[in-house]
Amino acid sequence: MTLIKRASVFILTVFVLTLIAGSPAQAQKAPEFSNDLMMDNKTYVYLIAEKLEYRSISGVNPLMWELQGYVGKDLNKFWFKSHGEALTTESEAEMEFQGLYSRAITPYFDLQAGIRYDLAYEGGGNKSRGLAVLGLQGMAPYFFHVDSGMFVSEDGDISASLEAEYDLLFTQRLIGQPVIETSVALQDVPEWGVGSGFNDIGLGFRLRYELAREFAPYIGMNWERKLGETADMARAAGGHVSNLSLLGGIRMWF
Structure with missing residues (x-):
């Protein structure tokens, strides 16, 4: 009887294992190893025109732009950023370009470092400067998009900027976007119209309709005011303070 019991247990075990091996859930062959399964391997390319807009400001009516994009993997990327304005009534413009190495330090934030180049022209003259950049970009709690940076110019002048925005979904396609911007400097830089302390503050609201996820016309309003010594420099030069x-x-991305 002992031999028969052992044989019965063996046959039953083989039968159960055969059923398990034949189950569709268990019989799938494991995929062969591939680097595509590993993090930080796939290369991504992204470009967005966050702002391409015309503003109705009496006497100047500027065209504004804010572009940025990257190429890279999950952890490491190269970022390109540009923003500026060109007046439609005068031969005057200011623009900024940044090239940055970006490293993900949390699931929501990237630490960025690189260089920035400023270019401005007015009438027949122009000026430029180079700066080192250390920045932090990502999504803060409650889904606020934050882009901040600290800058050191070739002359050792130190400044910083902060921009935060939030998307309010009225529908799946109609989206409101409040924006706040500010900047600060540690030294006076008269040739660039910058005073020490807080330089300015900007509040805006844009209402866009996404005809497609990649293409959205928008309307809105924007308020800006120069502060402190920067405002004093603007008054002395006969410029606008507020x-x-x-x-x-149009906002679009690729």
Whole structure:
């Protein structure tokens, strides 16, 4: 009887294992190893025109842009950023370009470092400068998009900027976007119209409609005010200290 019991147990075990091996859930062959399964291997390319807009400011009516994009993997990327404005009524413009190495330090934030180049022209003259950049970009709690940076110019002048925005979904396609911007400097830089302390503050709201996820016309309004010594420099040069403008533009990404 002992031999028969052992044989029965063996046959039953073989039968159960055969059923398990034949189950569709268990019989799938494991995929062969591939680097595509590993993090930080796939290369991504992204470009967005966050702002391409016209603003109605009496006497100047500038065209504004804010572009940025990257190429790279999950952890390491190269970022390109540019923003600026060109006046439609005068031969005057200011623009900024940044090239940055970006490293993901949390699931939501990247630490960035690189260089920035500023270029401005007015009438027949122009000026430029180079700066080192250390920045932090990502998504703060409650889904606020944050882009901040600290800058050191070739002359040793130190400044910083912060921009935060938030998407309010009224529908799946109609989206409101409040924006706040500010900047600060440690030294006076008169040739660039910058005073020490807080330089300015900007508040804006844009209402866009996504005809496609990649293409959205928008309208909105924007208020800006120069502060402290920067405002004093603007007054002395006969410029605007504060302005409120209506705007219209297009947001698109690739």
